[in-house]
Amino acid sequence: MAKPQDSVDLHVARWAALWEGNPAFDGEVEGAMTRMQFLLRTKSRRDAAAFAGQDFTLEDYGTLHALMVQPYPTEATPTQLAEAVGVTKASMTGRLDRLERSGMITRETDSKNRRRVLIRPTRAGREAWDSYVHAGMRREQEVLGALSQKELVQLNALLRKAVRGLE
Numbered sequence: 001m002a003k004p005q006d007s008v009d010l011h012v013a014r015w016a017a018l019w020e021g022n023p024a025f026d027g028e029v030e031g032a033m034t035r036m037q038f039l040l041r042t043k044s045r046r047d048a049a050a051f052a053g054q055d056f057t058l059e060d061y062g063t064l065h066a067l068m069v070q071p072y073p074t075e076a077t078p079t080q081l082a083e084a085v086g087v088t089k090a091s092m093t094g095r096l097d098r099l100e101r102s103g104m105i106t107r108e109t110d111s112k113n114r115r116r117v118l119i120r121p122t123r124a125g126r127e128a129w130d131s132y133v134h135a136g137m138r139r140e141q142e143v144l145g146a147l148s149q150k151e152l153v154q155l156n157a158l159l160r161k162a163v164r165g166l167e
Contacts, residue, residue: 008034039143046139056102056128063095064104064129067121075118104128 011034012027019025051058066084070076076084082092096119099105104125110116121129144152 006035008038043140043143046143047136050135050139056132057098059095060099060102060104061129061132063092063099064121064125065133067105067119068126068129068133075120078117078119081119099125 008031012031015025015030016027047058051061062085063081066081067076070080070084078092078096079089081096082089085092085095087095096105096107100107102124103122106120106122108118108120110118144155147155
């Protein structure tokens with residue numbers, strides 16, 4: 001009985017034919033990496049589509065998410081958020097401006113250090129984050145929906161092993 005195939009199998013077969021006998025090419029590694037990239041691209045596209053046409057952008061959500069999940073979920077500085085999200089301080093300023101105008105965050109000068117600005121989520125910001133994070137969880141479950149719970153556990157065990165090998 002033939003093994004079920006997906007689009008990645010065709011991709012790997014093309015490369016395998018090109019690099020037949022080349023020890024640097026491993027079809028299993030190529031297949032695994034390409035499949036992980038496919039899953040992440042699919043998730044990214046679905047996330048982008050979920051925010052399309054809204055005043056609240058995917059970038060706004062990413063900033064609010066960083067604020068809510070960072071080690072001290074009651075406050076962060078703009079620099080801490082910029083580093084967590086991977087954007088410049090100038091880009092973070094624009095994001096924080098939008099979030100403040102929409103009532104999702106407050107900016108306050110630190111009473112102990114007047115040069116330091118503290119960003120805090122508002123109640124509306126917490127509620128928005130809660131709503132969007134749960135919708136995101138549903139999209140992630142859809143991306144991996146073909147796997148059983150047992151298969152998800154196996155996948156996590158294998159991915160954990162790969163991550164630990166790099167840490």
